[in-house]
Amino acid sequence: MAIVRKAIIPAAGMGTRFLPVTKSVPKEMLPIVNKPVLQYVIEEAVAAGIEDVLIVTGRGKQAIENHFDYNPELETFLERAGKRDLIQQVREIGRGAEIHYVRQKEQLGLGDAIHLGRRHCGKEPFAVLLGDTIIDSPSHKSGLRQLLDAYEAKQASVVAVQRVPKEWVSRYGIVDGTAEADHANLIRLSKLVEKPTPDKAPSDLAIAGRYVFTADIFECIDQTSKGVGGEIQLTDAMNLLASRSPMFALTWNALRYDIGNRVEYAKCFIDFALRLPDTADAVRKHLAGVKW
Numbered sequence: 001m002a003i004v005r006k007a008i009i010p011a012a013g014m015g016t017r018f019l020p021v022t023k024s025v026p027k028e029m030l031p032i033v034n035k036p037v038l039q040y041v042i043e044e045a046v047a048a049g050i051e052d053v054l055i056v057t058g059r060g061k062q063a064i065e066n067h068f069d070y071n072p073e074l075e076t077f078l079e080r081a082g083k084r085d086l087i088q089q090v091r092e093i094g095r096g097a098e099i100h101y102v103r104q105k106e107q108l109g110l111g112d113a114i115h116l117g118r119r120h121c122g123k124e125p126f127a128v129l130l131g132d133t134i135i136d137s138p139s140h141k142s143g144l145r146q147l148l149d150a151y152e153a154k155q156a157s158v159v160a161v162q163r164v165p166k167e168w169v170s171r172y173g174i175v176d177g178t179a180e181a182d183h184a185n186l187i188r189l190s191k192l193v194e195k196p197t198p199d200k201a202p203s204d205l206a207i208a209g210r211y212v213f214t215a216d217i218f219e220c221i222d223q224t225s226k227g228v229g230g231e232i233q234l235t236d237a238m239n240l241l242a243s244r245s246p247m248f249a250l251t252w253n254a255l256r257y258d259i260g261n262r263v264e265y266a267k268c269f270i271d272f273a274l275r276l277p278d279t280a281d282a283v284r285k286h287l288a289g290v291k292w
């Protein structure tokens with residue numbers, strides 16, 4: 001059985017919904033208290049057993065590479081200031097995975113961004129974690145680990161999905177299929193549609209930002225023409241893949257924060273601040289006193 005060792009993290013989007021901050025700060029580097037979104041994403045991948053990460057970046061995203069590199073000047077400063085515990089923290093960022101980068105020169109869509117990983121992944125299966133999505137898993141298994149377990153059980157591509165209110169379907173890739181008899185949370189996919197209008201949506205199951213693919217997806221992306229928004233859509237390539245070989249959706253046990261959405265970003269920040277030991281009590285007191 002081919003073990004999934006590699007992951008692609010697309011992080012090339014412009015982040016227009018967060019302007020003006022995203023003029024100079026990549027959306028994936030927005031902080032959730034003291035860590036950027038992308039660090040949570042890479043930690044989820046490493047916790048799931050991923051050893052090699054390819055980040056798809058673009059112009060103006062240098063802060064990403066700097067964050068996952070060493071910073072000797074900062075370390076010398078911290079050493080002089082006697083803050084050795086912080087040296088450890090900044091050194092450990094991204095530990096556990098070898099991180100590679102490729103730049104998407106043009107905004108041609110998520111399908112195109114994933115296709116840039118073709119040489120890197122070769123014939124190996126790989127995971128995809130959207131760089132602007134934090135998955136918070138209540139169980140001991142990270143979001144991606146749940147997906148990898150499903151991949152290992154079925155030896156086929158699998159995507160995480162979550163139910164969304166009907167009026168939200170046009171924000172997501174929506175899937176349809178039939179429940180798999182031997183696995184309570186798996187659906188064998190028959191159809192996937194990117195950002196359908198509510199009347200055209202085949203269900204209320206939305207693609208949740210985590211995927212595991214066999215290398216066959218690359219050929220499907222090759223054969224996918226521009227879709228919604230004039231972009232090469234990964235969902236359209238997945239629809240083709242599902243018509244050729246078995247492909248599954250996993251309705252998983254996890255909470256998802258879509259950081260591309262301002263309200264979800266705010267909720268994510270507050271939820272994490274409410275659980276970190278040095279912020280929890282003060283933030284809880286503050287929220288209790290807010291006049292709504």
Ligand code: G1P
Binds near residue numbers: 110171194206260
């Ligand atoms: C992308 C995918 C979509 C998926 C969504 C999850 O859309 O194209 O299928 O449901 O991520 O966040 P985007 O958010 O880039 O518009």
